[in-house]
Amino acid sequence: xxxxxxxxxxxxxxxxxxxxxxxxxxxxxxxxxxxxxxxxxxxxxxxxxxxxxxxxxxxxxxxxxxxxxxxxxxxxxxxxxxxxxxxxxxxxxxxxxxxxxxxxxxxxxxxxxxxxxxxxxxxxxxxxxxxxxxxxxxxxxxxxxxxxxxx
Amino acid sequence: xxxxxxxxxxxxxxxxxxxxxxxxxxxxxxxxxxxxxxxxxxxxxxxxxxxxxxxxxxxxxxxxxxxxxxxxxxxxxxxxxxxxxxxxxxxxxxxxxxxxxxxxxxxxxxxxxxxxxxxx
Numbered sequence: 662x663x664x665x666x667x668x669x670x671x672x673x674x675x676x677x678x679x680x681x682x683x684x685x686x687x688x689x690x691x692x693x694x695x696x697x698x699x700x701x702x703x704x705x706x707x708x709x710x711x712x713x714x715x716x717x718x719x720x721x722x723x724x725x726x727x728x729x730x731x732x733x734x735x736x737x738x739x740x741x742x743x744x745x746x747x748x749x750x751x752x753x754x755x756x757x758x759x760x761x762x763x764x765x766x767x768x769x770x771x772x773x774x775x776x777x778x779x780x781x782x783x784x785x786x787x788x789x790x791x792x793x794x795x796x797x798x799x800x801x802x803x804x805x806x807x808x809x810x811x812x
Numbered sequence: 813x814x815x816x817x818x819x820x821x822x823x824x825x826x827x828x829x830x831x832x833x834x835x836x837x838x839x840x841x842x843x844x845x846x847x848x849x850x851x852x853x854x855x856x857x858x859x860x861x862x863x864x865x866x867x868x869x870x871x872x873x874x875x876x877x878x879x880x881x882x883x884x885x886x887x888x889x890x891x892x893x894x895x896x897x898x899x900x901x902x903x904x905x906x907x908x909x910x911x912x913x914x915x916x917x918x919x920x921x922x923x924x925x926x927x928x929x930x931x932x
Contacts, residue, residue: 677917678917681917733822733826747821751821751823758895759895761896761898762897766898770895772868
């Protein structure tokens, strides 16, 4: 039977990325939280092949700005829109690449796409999702699968 | 020694440079390129002692860059720094002429383990 990474796997991978490059402290990312309901930034990478779907990283706009500030080592107030796109894209790429390593292969990983707002993947459904809090701001990581494969 | 860092993400290039410093390579000259084509231009101008390259990039992927370099007879030491690190990708990287593959996220110790044999 095909192994699909669990929500715990998504959390472990996200914690590893965050502790390596953003906080240096795994406890900076808290499990749970209310999820996202407001202004958000979404980073997404797509997989095609033995597994077809997407890995999506969504966070509040303030969390996206703070993440970019941490990656670029600048003050949050100095972060530009393109730096947010770069940072959230790279974070989605890292989380996505590590999730891909746990999925059946071979599959191709796309370049990341980043939008300010919500993103939906036509014909795909969420199969795993984990909600976290970073600096009291919501962060959600989800694994999507094309409905034809999920059926 | 001259190290060329190739990644389409400016944030990741900065992280790689910071990690090189933390790993003890702060005295090396570090130059950057945003994709494979820029890297070819930089290598043509001044061949580096090591290329640290992302795998998945627009314009020209890391693997395409490595293949182009080897086809042109450039034997510059080359390592991947990538978010994908499955055994199949490691095998593909090594078969194409890479010396190592460092998985993102990484630590300064990961860099030392991979780079020390090349730069020592």
